[in-house]
Amino acid sequence: MLRGGPAGVMDDPFVTVVGVFCVAGLLLAVLIGVVAVRQRRRRERQLQEWAAANGWQLITRPAVDWARHLPGRNPHGVRVMLAGQVHGRPVMVGEYEVTDAQISTDADGNPTTTSNTHLYVVTVAALQRVQPSVTVSARGRLSRAKAGLLGPGDTAGGDPRFDKAFRIRGAPGPWCTPSLMTAHLSGHVPVPWTMSGRQLITWTEGALRPPVPLDPILRLAHLLDNP
Template identity: 30%
Template sequence: MGGIFAVILIALVVAAVALTVPLVALVQRREQRRLEGLAAWASSIGWTTYAGSVEVPWTARLPGANPRGVRCLFTGIYRELPVSMAEYTYQTTHTTYVNGQTQVTTDNHDFVVCVVHLPYTYPGIEVASRGSGSRMWRWLNGPDHAEEVGIDEFDRDFRVHSTHPELVRQVIGPALVRTHLAGMAPNWSLHGTDLLVYWQGRMEPTRVLPAVDSVIRVANLLGR
């Protein structure tokens, strides 16, 4: 009887492997076609494609800070400014213990990154929407005047962090504040000449240029 169960188990394992191999190949082919489609789209608007892992300095400002996380990069000129678009990924692992055995699971975290390269150098600064915890902390502890712009509606809804707090109000002026309050500006970070925005997901050509427009909108309002 035990021999029969062993044969059945082996047959199931063989069947699972036989099904998994073509499935993996299918997924790989679909991904290759997707990347080829992105490269064709980039070429159609005059941009350059860099396939595979590309090392760039701004990955240090992304979740996971994976220096080799850029798996494809597209560069070009848009509205007279040099732009980089990339797909970026990093992994996290989780270890659990079930019935005395260790199980390790790996999660991939995928992002689309847009970087507009500016003609001037700026101090390090980041603007992000406040979560409920940040709002509560500010309510309990009062405003941090060193890194706020002095417009209560904005300071209540957005958190600003800068390497040079004394310059925050020079960089984030009334026009940029109004744009954020109108919901027309994404969360962004700026370091040197690189204005960076990212969001979760994979790159879709139809969403790229509208996203770049929103980043360039921020670029054009810096200091205003």
């Protein structure tokens, strides 16, 4: 039985245990945050060393607008970026972070929110001229079946194999050449990709660890520049 006043509350074993767990949880959260900051700083030093040794530039918190094309569309998701030139073409490689929240319910119907953070390596190559806004992605199993039955619609590239395997968002144009479609079917270019203005953007899930393979995006950029 609780006695009146603050002393009685403090004497309750349940309250004491809850308090201990709260303090322990707070300390654990602080410790996790400190470790995360140290790991991030260590990675940035490693990236800086690699950039200095290979003629690239490391930029933290770059002012780029890539997020509108990326999963989750986090406008502040690009935390670090490497910038350089390969065969005379400006290339940028950044790490993009986005956190999504999934809400589920337990057996009693109480909602539970789970957060998951995803990292992506984003590679951007400069094109020689302004291009229309187009995105090409691989079709899933259901989309392949639908395209096989009903056709790709108005966004057909012209090769039935390509149209069944890939989806074009945006209007096909002179850029969609037989050579480009063959490169997709043979796996020689990255997917998904999007181009907007003079930027060709590709992304894949994972953390930024140079050197990043650049041949696929450079091959795709060459095909887009030379239809």
